[in-house]
Amino acid sequence: MDNRPIGVFDSGLGGLTGVRELRKRLPNENIVYFGDTGRVPYGSRSPETILQYARQDIAFLLSKDVKCIMAACGTVSSIYPAAEAAKLPVPYLGVVDAAAREAAFVTRNRRIGVIGTAATIRSRSYETVLRKLVPGVEITARPCPLFVPLVEAGYVDHSALDKQQVTRLVIAQYLAEVREAGVDTLILGCTHYPLIKEMIGWYMGRNVTLVDPAQTAAPPWREGLYTALPDGAELRYSGRILRCVLTPGHTPGHLCLYDPEARRLFCGDHVLFHITPNICRWQGVQDSLGDYLKSLDRTAELDGVELYPAHRAETGDLRTRTAELKAHHARRLEDTLRIVGETPGLTAYEIAGRMRWSIRCRSWEDFPLTQKFFAVGEAMAHLDYLEVRGRVCRREIRGKRVYFAGAGDKI
8 A cells, every 4th residue: 555645736725625625535645735825826927937836846746755746736737748747756637637528528508618827728728628528619718817816815705705895806807708608617727716616606607517627636536546457457365366357337447356266246336136237428438338238248257156236135146137137228228219219309318308217206307306317327328329329319409419310420
């Protein structure tokens, strides 16, 4: 076990929002934080100066024997070269890519706003990533140079009312153009900005999703803080061997653990009895249902094993349950295709509302919100499966992504 601390740095106090998220996710980790309050803000300086500061900050953290470095700074993340980061002796995490991916995932109308320091906006770092992820995206970018000094001076959410009034006036001055552009997603491209997130959200309105770079960058599994276990890897403890069997589907990185000596399979959420594993759409995965069905075929080869699922006490025969799960999804695919054929131009949400579900509710409107979340995710996974095979196609009409039978232009 690597007990070295995680290193985090920023130009000032803003990076503490990243530390807060790391604390939530990794409560047992030690963190070394460096806030360069002596040279704040970075965003108004030249790229050469920002790069110099970043190298000095990184060198300081490396001197503390950290095992990973998080640049909790939108400006540095926009300027620091990826090639140089790749040569560091420890993993390096920025905030730009993760925030851009989150924005691409949540936007509904493909209109995304980006606010940040002058250096971040000039670099077009967020814009570059977004255009790769969202074809036809409309980006409204705005530098907000006074936000960092306001935060450093304590003009933040829940501060004195006179301080909040000043901040609200500055927000209105900077974000009027962004709001008028009709964005439905706004990237807070600086880790200082979450400290005035409530006031920004109030100005932008409840229909605009705010993407917090500290929250999106903090989950370590996205950035390689931990080593992914490859298929076939062996875990040894107490004289036993557990072999990793990669089974993507329920999640992209799902794996089962197989004890070849005892012929036991710890199958997690891959194979469940009495209930079926939820298969939904995952960001960056083209066909999660197709992946799941392939994974079922793979584990079915381990015939005669004793199963240990992650939910409930039920267990049973692996091959029998595999056949039942595949038949279940075949019926659901037929149901999905029928709905698309009978009523073209529906959204995934509307299709989910017409599908057959085992939950006991009088109507789709009576579904609990959490169950609607799972149901829509399942509908999207089945639509993706059909789309990959040319059975349905997606189009965007009046800002909505809708489905039709047959092949067509994908968005």
